[in-house]
Every structure is written in C-alpha cells, then in structure tokens.
Amino acid sequence: MSTKKYNLLDKLLFPIAIILALGLILGTVAGNMDPREHPIIAFFGLAYPYFLFLHIIFIAWWCISKKWIFALVSVVVIAYGYKTLRATFSISGDKGPLEKADNSIRMMTYNVHNFKLYGGENDESVKEKILQVVNDQSPDIICFQEFYTRYKGDFDTIDTLKKILNTKHFFFVPTNKNEYEAIGLAIFSKFPIKATGKIPFVEGFPGNMSIYTDLDVKGQTLRVYNVHFQSISFEKQDYEYLDKVKEMNTEIQPSKRILRMLKSAFLKRSSQVDVMKKEMDNCKTPYLIAGDFNDTPASYVVTQITENLNNAFIKKGLGFGTTYNGKFPNFQIDYIATSKDLEVLNYQIEKAKLSDHFPVRSDLKLIQKAEKK
Numbered sequence: 001m002s003t004k005k006y007n008l009l010d011k012l013l014f015p016i017a018i019i020l021a022l023g024l025i026l027g028t029v030a031g032n033m034d035p036r037e038h039p040i041i042a043f044f045g046l047a048y049p050y051f052l053f054l055h056i057i058f059i060a061w062w063c064i065s066k067k068w069i070f071a072l073v074s075v076v077v078i079a080y081g082y083k084t085l086r087a088t089f090s091i092s093g094d095k096g097p098l099e100k101a102d103n104s105i106r107m108m109t110y111n112v113h114n115f116k117l118y119g120g121e122n123d124e125s126v127k128e129k130i131l132q133v134v135n136d137q138s139p140d141i142i143c144f145q146e147f148y149t150r151y152k153g154d155f156d157t158i159d160t161l162k163k164i165l166n167t168k169h170f171f172f173v174p175t176n177k178n179e180y181e182a183i184g185l186a187i188f189s190k191f192p193i194k195a196t197g198k199i200p201f202v203e204g205f206p207g208n209m210s211i212y213t214d215l216d217v218k219g220q221t222l223r224v225y226n227v228h229f230q231s232i233s234f235e236k237q238d239y240e241y242l243d244k245v246k247e248m249n250t251e252i253q254p255s256k257r258i259l260r261m262l263k264s265a266f267l268k269r270s271s272q273v274d275v276m277k278k279e280m281d282n283c284k285t286p287y288l289i290a291g292d293f294n295d296t297p298a299s300y301v302v303t304q305i306t307e308n309l310n311n312a313f314i315k316k317g318l319g320f321g322t323t324y325n326g327k328f329p330n331f332q333i334d335y336i337a338t339s340k341d342l343e344v345l346n347y348q349i350e351k352a353k354l355s356d357h358f359p360v361r362s363d364l365k366l367i368q369k370a371e372k373k
C-alpha cells in the first residue's frame with residue numbers, strides 16, 4: 001500500500017465513498033426486503049445502477065491515486081452483491097441468430113403500448129412497424145401487455161396477428177373494453193392451447209393482472225404466464241417534471257408527488273408478487289413467466305419472482321438489458337424466466353423505438369421427460 005499522505009481531495013471524498021458504499025449495499029439487499037416492511041430500502045434497489053456506476057468511478061480514482069486498500073474495499077462491496085450485479089449487468093451473452101435453433105421454442109414478450117408511439121395517438125404506420133417486428137422475430141409464443149384491438153377494420157390486431165403468426169391459438173383478456181375496442185393482455189401461440197386462466201391481483205379491479213395458457217408442446221404441457229405488474233402511473237405533468245429534472249431544474253412538491261407514486265407502486269407490486277408466487281408454487285408442469293414487471297433487476301419483485309428460475313437475461317443477456325423506452329430513467333423492466341425444465345439458449349432485446357418498451361425474445365429448449373433425472 002502506498003504511504004502517500006491523504007490530500008484534501010481524498011479527505012473530502014472519503015465520506016462520499018462511505019455513503020455510496022452504504023447505498024450500494026442497501027441496493028443489493030433490496031431484493032430480499034419486502035417494501036411493505038422496508039419501503040425506504042426499495043428506493044435504493046431502484047437506484048442500484050447509479051450507486052454501482054459511481055462506485056466504479058471511485059475505484060478508478062483510488063487506483064489512479066494509488067489508494068489500493070480503498071480500491072480493494074470498494075471491489076469487495078461490489079462483489080458482496082454479485083447476484084444483484086449479474087442480474088443488472090452482463091459482459092457476456094448470446095443473442096442468437098435470427099433463425100431459431102432446431103427443436104427450440106422462440107418466446108417473446110412485448111408491451112406494445114396500445115400499438116402506438118410513446119406519448120402519441122393510434123397510428124396505422126406505427127402499428128404496422130410493430131407488427132413487422134413480430135413478423136421478423138417469428139415467435140412460437142408471444143405475450144403482449146397493453147394489447148389493443150378493434151373488433152373490425154385496420155386495427156383488428158387479433159386477426160392480423162393470427163395471419164402473421166399463422167396460428168389460430170390465442171387467449172385475450174380485456175382489462176378495458178367497449179363495443180368498439182378493447183385493451184388487455186394477450187398470448188398468441190403456434191402450439192395448441194389446452195387450458196387458460198386469469199389471475200386477478202385485486203378482485204373487481206381489472207387493471208394490472210396475469211393470465212396464463214397451458215400449451216401442448218409436442219406432447220408436453222407448458223404453462224405460460226403473461227404478467228403485467230403495477231405501473232407507477234405517471235401522468236403528463238409528471239413526465240414534464242422529469243424533463244425538468246434532466247435539466248437540473250427541481251421543485252419540492254412535484255418531487256414529493258413522484259416519490260409517493262413510486263412508494264405506492266412498490267407496495268402494490270409486493271402484494272401482487274404474493275399472488276403470483278402462490279400460483280407458480282402450485283403449478284405442476286414446466287412453466288415460464290414473461291411480461292412487464294415494472295421494476296428493476298435489484299427489486300423485491302424481480303428477485304422474488306425469478307428466485308429458483310432461469311432468468312433469461314442472467315443466462316444469456318448482455319450489457320444492462322434496458323427494455324424501457326420512455327421518459328423515466330431507462331431500466332430493464334421486462335423479463336422472461338423459466339422453470340428448470342427449460343434451458344435458455346439465447347436472449348435478445350430488439351431496439352425498436354416504437355412502443356415505450358422494447359420487445360424481448362429468448363429461444364428455449366424444453367427438456368424431454370426422458371432426459372429429466
């Protein structure tokens with residue numbers, strides 16, 4: 001270790017480094033801390049990527065200034081949260097070819113934001129581009145959130161997707177509808193559907209929920225859960241304020257409002273996790289869960305739902321895995337995870353800037369019964 005004395009800058013940086021280390025540790029443990037009991041820690045989970053980035057900058061500074069012991073301590077703090085780090089960032093991955101592998105299942109999830117540009121109105125050209133993305137990826141199974149369709153005309157997206165995917169098998173559950181149009185969750189499959197079901201998170205409230213299909217995949221039953229967990233529900237004024245924040249123009253009241261909305265979403269998603277975990281624990285067949293989790297890899301929601309599952313991003317993802325395309329800080333909030341009966345072959349995020357989410361796809365291999373030990 002260098003015997004060089006600490007200068008004034010070092011002395012100023014030490015307390016900041018300690019605060020960042022504590023923040024990173026709290027972000028690491030957030031995934032195992034229920035927000036209903038520890039609401040403040042949930043915010044550290046959300047901020048984990050920022051603490052990580054600043055921590056790495058400090059490591060670089062300690063190395064440049066030859067403060068090796070502090071660099072080592074900083075590395076140890078990051079290593080302590082290796083699982084959280086791996087769920088957030090990967091330096092190796094496999095996006096796979098456009099053509100899926102033989103005997104594999106191409107799974108895709110896509111929050112299509114009602115088939116319109118983020119913040120825009122229904123637009124025929126945007127819908128066509130989104131459908132072209134689906135056509136290019138040619139999934140065997142696709143889960144849609146915020147799926148929009150009209151019952152006839154150019155926006156009869158159910159009929160169009162049946163033609164694109166060359167299948168008649170689909171399950172659509174509207175969360176909001178009238179005589180003209182409907183919005184909800186949908187699963188389209190090239191495999192026959194044996195059974196379907198709805199999983200409401202709150203009885204009588206049709207907003208965020210989950211649906212599932214049991215598919216016949218070459219004689220084996222595969223359950224597919226399509227989930228849309230509670231969103232933050234920002235309104236126009238909130239997004240306008242976030243634009244101001246990016247310009248370092250902050251105000252107290254709008255900031256408090258956003259923090260309250262974030263806390264409310266943390267709490268609601270925690271209750272929704274209980275519902276989904278109970279459903280998944282009772283599933284007796286191979287299954288996968290996909291959709292818009294509306295939370296980051298370090299969060300309680302993602303950690304608990306993907307526990308003991310094959311998280312497709314962790315297995316084959318690359319980089320930060322950003323799937324959100326809106327005005328809020330862009331994080332990974334869309335996921336595909338499977339039971340151990342399925343092998344993850346690759347993982348890809350298609351950077352199609354159409355919806356406020358990017359589509360995610362992964363090729364999977366269902367382990368045959370004869371192969372199971």
